[in-house]
Amino acid sequence: MSQVQPTTADRYQRQTLLPQIGPSGQRRLAQAKVLVLGCGALGSVIAEQLVRAGVGSLTIADRDIVETSNLQRQVLFDEDDAQAGTPKAIAAAKRLARVNSTVRVRPLVVDVHSRNIERVVDVHGSERPDVILDGSDNAETRYLLNDLAVKHALPWVYGACVGTEGRVMTILPGDGPCLRCIFPSPPAPGELPTCDTVGVLGSAAAVVASLQVAAALRLLLEGRSGDVRLTALDVWTGRFYTVDVREARRPECRCCGAHGLDFLDAPAPPATTLCGRGTVQLRPVCQGDGLTLSVVADRLRSAGAVAVSEYVVRCALHSPAGVSLSVFPDGRVLVHGVADESAARSLSAKLLGT
Numbered sequence: 545m546s547q548v549q550p551t552t553a554d555r556y557q558r559q560t561l562l563p564q565i566g567p568s569g570q571r572r573l574a575q576a577k578v579l580v581l582g583c584g585a586l587g588s589v590i591a592e593q594l595v596r597a598g599v600g601s602l603t604i605a606d607r608d609i610v611e612t613s614n615l616q617r618q619v620l621f622d623e624d625d626a627q628a629g630t631p632k633a634i635a636a637a638k639r640l641a642r643v644n645s646t647v648r649v650r651p652l653v654v655d656v657h658s659r660n661i662e663r664v665v666d667v668h669g670s671e672r673p674d675v676i677l678d679g680s681d682n683a684e685t686r687y688l689l690n691d692l693a694v695k696h697a698l699p700w701v702y703g704a705c706v707g708t709e710g711r712v713m714t715i716l717p718g719d720g721p722c723l724r725c726i727f728p729s730p731p732a733p734g735e736l737p738t739c740d741t742v743g744v745l746g747s748a749a750a751v752v753a754s755l756q757v758a759a760a761l762r763l764l765l766e767g768r769s770g771d772v773r774l775t776a777l778d779v780w781t782g783r784f785y786t787v788d789v790r791e792a793r794r795p796e797c798r799c800c801g802a803h804g805l806d807f808l809d810a811p812a813p814p815a816t817t818l819c820g821r822g823t824v825q826l827r828p829v830c831q832g833d834g835l836t837l838s839v840v841a842d843r844l845r846s847a848g849a850v851a852v853s854e855y856v857v858r859c860a861l862h863s864p865a866g867v868s869l870s871v872f873p874d875g876r877v878l879v880h881g882v883a884d885e886s887a888a889r890s891l892s893a894k895l896l897g898t
């Protein structure tokens with residue numbers, strides 16, 4: 545018996561009934577290009593909702609692999625992904641292809657930093673997004689994204705979540721405040737609570753991500769008119785606070801006022817501690833040293849249990865116990881289960897010579 549293919553009208557009937565969308569809005573969504581930067585708690589909810597809603601194409605950029613500790617809130621992933629240590633962008637794309645095969649999903653396993661963000665976002669190319677959604681889990685990436693967005697007039701939707709609280713803001717460069725108009729500088733390390741220190745409730749992340757998607761759909765369908773919202777919320781107390789910030793642009797803003805692109809102009813830091821658990825990312829010191837994943841795997845075999853895929857080599861070390869490495873084709877190394885960056889660096893130097 546042949547399979548009955550659902551038509552586009554069937555698939556989207558419940559949302560084209562909405563006066564905010566309708567059949568013409570659905571056709572507009574089908575032309576939209578969206579980028580989600582980071583595919584963790586926020587990014588996985590964002591990606592799923594956008595693909596189900598029928599955007600034309602979705603690029604997912606993420607640097608990390610799936611781990612068991614992600615499964616509590618990162619809705620696109622399952623135990624098989626964690627067991628295999630699949631890169632999040634790849635696991636997300638595989639899952640999303642089963643949800644809506646009519647959407648073009650581009651997974652990018654990449655660490656986004658100041659030297660490559662313009663290339664990843666394809667600011668001058670055919671993949672330039674209509675809107676970017678912030679699924680990152682760190683201030684470093686958000687302030688970098690803000691610089692990029694102001695420089696290239698790209699709208700983006702900021703989202704942040706920790707504990708039971710979250711914040712969402714639409715940023716329309718030229719038509720409202722940028723991130724630095726509202727939050728002039730990133731918090732100092734240790735100044736604010738993070739997922740590492742206080743945890744995060746999955747439902748809080750889902751609410752923040754849902755508000756980000758609604759803001760992005762509104763932007764794609766209605767353009768830049770209307771209010772520009774900043775929402776702060778706590779799902780535990782039920783308190784939501786929303787303010788129209790369209791007039792909150794500051795002429796003296798370091799970024800959109802004085803055009804100081806401090807984060808885009810800075811070099812990429814050599815090491816970064818990732819949010820969520822004791823993982824340190826080491827960026828390659830030099831590119832193109834000819835190390836292939838199979839050579840990396842051979843080097844690591846005496847140090848622990850090695851698993852190789854086309855995307856990553858993973859090694860669970862015999863010693864110290866509980867520590868593992870993930871090495872990517874671009875030369876990046878994630879060291880899991882270490883206390884700090886110096887411990888990660890010395891392990892990597894000892895085992896990989898980098």
Ligand SMILES: [Zn+2]
Binds near residue numbers: 721724799801
């Ligand atoms: Zn600004």
